[in-house]
Amino acid sequence: IRYFKRVLTDGPVSRINFCTIPERDIGEDIPVYGTYDEEFRNSLKPYIDNLCMASGLVECKEAFHLAEVLKDENAEFSRLSQDRVYENLSFRANVIGYLKACVLYVANGYQWEPEIEDFIRWSERYDIYCKMRFFGDAIKKAERDGDQESKKGPASILAFLPDKFSYQQVETLRLKNDMNAKGTAKMLRNWLHRGYIEKEESDSVTQKLSDSVYFKTHS
Template sequence: MKYDITTNKVPEMPNLGKGTECIKLLLTQASKDMHEPLVPMLFPSLGAHISGAEFQYPDRSWKEMCGQMANLVGGSGCNKGQLTELTKAICRDFSLHDETEMKKLREWAKISNSKSKSKDGPVKPDTPIFLPPANTTSAGFLENAIALETAGGRTQLFNFPEVEMADQLCGSHKYMSHLLRNIYDMAQAGALRATANGVSGNPTLRACITLSGVPVTVRKFYKNELHNGTFGRMVFSYKPREATRSGHIPRRGEFADNFYQQLDTYMARLDMTKGRFIIRPLNKLIDRLAQDMATLADLVDDDVLWDVSKRSLVSAWKAGCILWVLNTQTWTKAMGELVEWLVYHDLWSKMQIFADMLKDGDVNIQETSKAGPKNMLDSLPNNFNEAQLEALRLESGKNKEGTKAQLRQWVHRKFIEYSAQTGLYSKTEAYLKGNS
């Protein structure tokens, strides 16, 4: 495994090499301290530009690029607002489209009101909005989903500067979890909708979402959603508090004309992508990372980590599909390195923010977690016996009954080997070399 997420140290993002030029271009408009936290947050906005295209996941299912959701987490005043600036830049074409559609709607409303008592009033036009405002209601979301489906299955993108704003979209926090899961799974709305023109509405929910929030608020928002699948579907990107206080004010970009000219070239590639695609190098990478996730889960003996890693793989795979399109449908090593980092950064962020709540069901929301998954094999000496692992498991809050099964799994994965002569387990050379 390339990254260690069992420590508080942020997994270092790889160099953005060949094939990641669009991401590098976007980062020129962000302050350097926000480069790593912002990269995972860019893909929902980029993915919302791809419609009419499907990509085959390694399990042979076909997936669209909608349903991507990511949450930026950091302290107050840490420059999270730069995400909104970049979203506006990426979605400049969305805003122009929406302005035209809203003009149609205003004209219809004006004429309709003047003929309110007449049966000959104009039919309300379909006005699909690509970038709805953050205060969109649940009824407005569903109505827009119908219009977007009529417009060819387009995706609506929401950017919530504060995580609590998502509740309004869902009607209330009670229904937030269900709606977010349906968006991720590209489910249908599941209900008919009565309109002035008759009964309509059971659209496929095509949406991408980005959210931002401070750790306390984010922990409170998700505290009841950690084990129902909502948590795993959301990508998290955490910016920890800096160790030292700096008087330097970070510099942002200027969003000059030449930046937009370059960006428009990449946006055109996304908009023109239609059809079905299989990206074999990406799928091979995801298969290998799935093995790494199993290895990681065995080292820490953590079923929750194992469960959420499966959707971290899907989210990173979707980012890989977008990178492939941006790079004129060509795969590179640097793109693979970035996809791998996205998997580990998501898991590291989740554990930094929620590890204590995942482990103990703790509803204390005042601090981010300081205790991520623990690599128990690293905590043991190179030569150890069963009793030492049993004691370590008890110390880590795990039951002693799982000791033998964990030892068998470690032997199976060739992390350790057993000596019947000494009765001791020893870390293998391959394991020690891989963790040196």
């Protein structure tokens, strides 16, 4: 979670297919599941060969139909749960499931079997479960924080000043909005050049910006 905390709402989490491994005690031997001997490699070889020989565009109507079904099921659960994070994560999980189905279809010699559908259905559910289990709450928090920040939105500094104001008032307002005081003079010169404000006339020809009084040319 720490690795993804800065990109929780940017897409990487949804684009990765997640899974877990069984927890074990510290120091225990790494478990090995299944027997991967010569017999296993020989039985797997035809599927690998099919994948290696594949080329061009592959279309599998069964995989597409399954993706449509799972999409509708995900949408139904989203409506019932009213969980926006689940809905967003389900979109990419559905694409991942479809691509997996196409790979298995090709590996199986362009033959669709019920076992492929069963695996894809389980795989997609498991993928979404892992994402919700490990990232769901963090994504929701990041989105809430983002909403709170975005509600402030950009605003015109000039709009917060009275019709007649001093250099010091502008400087104070900049500091209040997390801007540096150093840029006050440059901003005022820009406003003067654009005609947003004018300087109040003074007998002093060499009056500095910091000593001047300004007024808005329009509200």
